[in-house]
Amino acid sequence: MPQFTDLFFYALAGLTLLFGFLTVLNPLSRSPVTSAMFLVLTILCMAGLFVLLHAFFLAAVQILVYAGAVMVVFLFVIMLLDLKADERRHINKIAVGLGGLSALAIAGTLVASIVKTVPVSQTAGRLAEGETKALGRLLFESHILPFEILSVLLLVAMVGAILITKKDLR
Amino acid sequence: MTPGLHHYLIVSALLFSLGLLGVVARRNLFVIFMGLELMLNAANLALVAFSRYHNNLNGQVMVFFIITVAAAEVAVGLALLVALYRKRQTAHVEDLTSLKL
Numbered sequence: 042m043p044q045f046t047d048l049f050f051y052a053l054a055g056l057t058l059l060f061g062f063l064t065v066l067n068p069l070s071r072s073p074v075t076s077a078m079f080l081v082l083t084i085l086c087m088a089g090l091f092v093l094l095h096a097f098f099l100a101a102v103q104i105l106v107y108a109g110a111v112m113v114v115f116l117f118v119i120m121l122l123d124l125k126a127d128e129r130r131h132i133n134k135i136a137v138g139l140g141g142l143s144a145l146a147i148a149g150t151l152v153a154s155i156v157k158t159v160p161v162s163q164t165a166g167r168l169a170e171g172e173t174k175a176l177g178r179l180l181f182e183s184h185i186l187p188f189e190i191l192s193v194l195l196l197v198a199m200v201g202a203i204l205i206t207k208k209d210l211r
Numbered sequence: 212m213t214p215g216l217h218h219y220l221i222v223s224a225l226l227f228s229l230g231l232l233g234v235v236a237r238r239n240l241f242v243i244f245m246g247l248e249l250m251l252n253a254a255n256l257a258l259v260a261f262s263r264y265h266n267n268l269n270g271q272v273m274v275f276f277i278i279t280v281a282a283a284e285v286a287v288g289l290a291l292l293v294a295l296y297r298k299r300q301t302a303h304v305e306d307l308t309s310l311k312l
Binding site: 139147179199 | 212213214216217218219220221222224225226227228229230231232233234235236237238239241242244245246248249252255256259260262263268269271272274275276278279280281282283284285286287289290291292293294296297302
């Protein structure tokens with residue numbers, strides 16, 4: 042009798058891969074808006090996987106930052122630029138075939154090396170403290186310098202994005 | 212069977228290959244960008260799984276940093292796409308061959 046959380050893992054993993062496939066190669070629609078919507082679903086399922094791995098804070102960040110902020114910017118830009126002309130183009134069969142071949146090769150290599158090297162009897166231990174509390178302590182005690190550099194990076198990205206999209210730089 | 216570390220790693224590997232498929236096979240710049248996001252997310256999943264099964268939270272800190280850098284990357288990347296679209300009226304890689312010899 043499998044445990045309830047095990048079923049959750051298989052359901053979420055399957056849905057993640059299904060939605061990921063529909064993001065990149067949707068047989069019914071080639072619109073980037075559809076792809077973006079399926080990417081949102083992929084990210085939501087991945088947040089579920091993070092919860093199963095006891096990474097509660099990261100699951101929240103994944104939903105808030107990725108599904109909330111990043112994908113909204115994506116959809117906003119896609120809808121801002123009217124991309125109707127692109128949808129009528131025929132899909133390149135050779136590119137899909139070669140791409141599928143290379144993706145299969147990479148997948149085969151990775152899965153084979155994982156099956157060969159990762160021990161099957163790997164069990165997860167309990168963390169002493171609450172996961173989010175310990176993560177916060179780690180983030181603000183030993184990783185405070187990268188954290189601050191990251192805030193500068195976000196500022197630089199913001200200024201850069203405004204500068205790049207400006208019509209004339211005078 | 213109870214999912215272990217290798218289950219999560221296999222899901223992550225397959226998700227990475229799907230992202231690669233999107234980057235190689237599709238011709239729309241937005242979908243290529245989404246494929247890149249998918250690959251980043253696959254790496255995040257692998258890091259979280261390692262951090263859980265090795266009882267080391269440094270992996271989760273790394274994922275937090277990756278998510279933030281990815282957000283900055285999306286902002287700059289989409290700004291570049293907007294600038295490109297303003298200049299060339301296309302978001303299709305087959306129209307962007309000025310660097311071809």
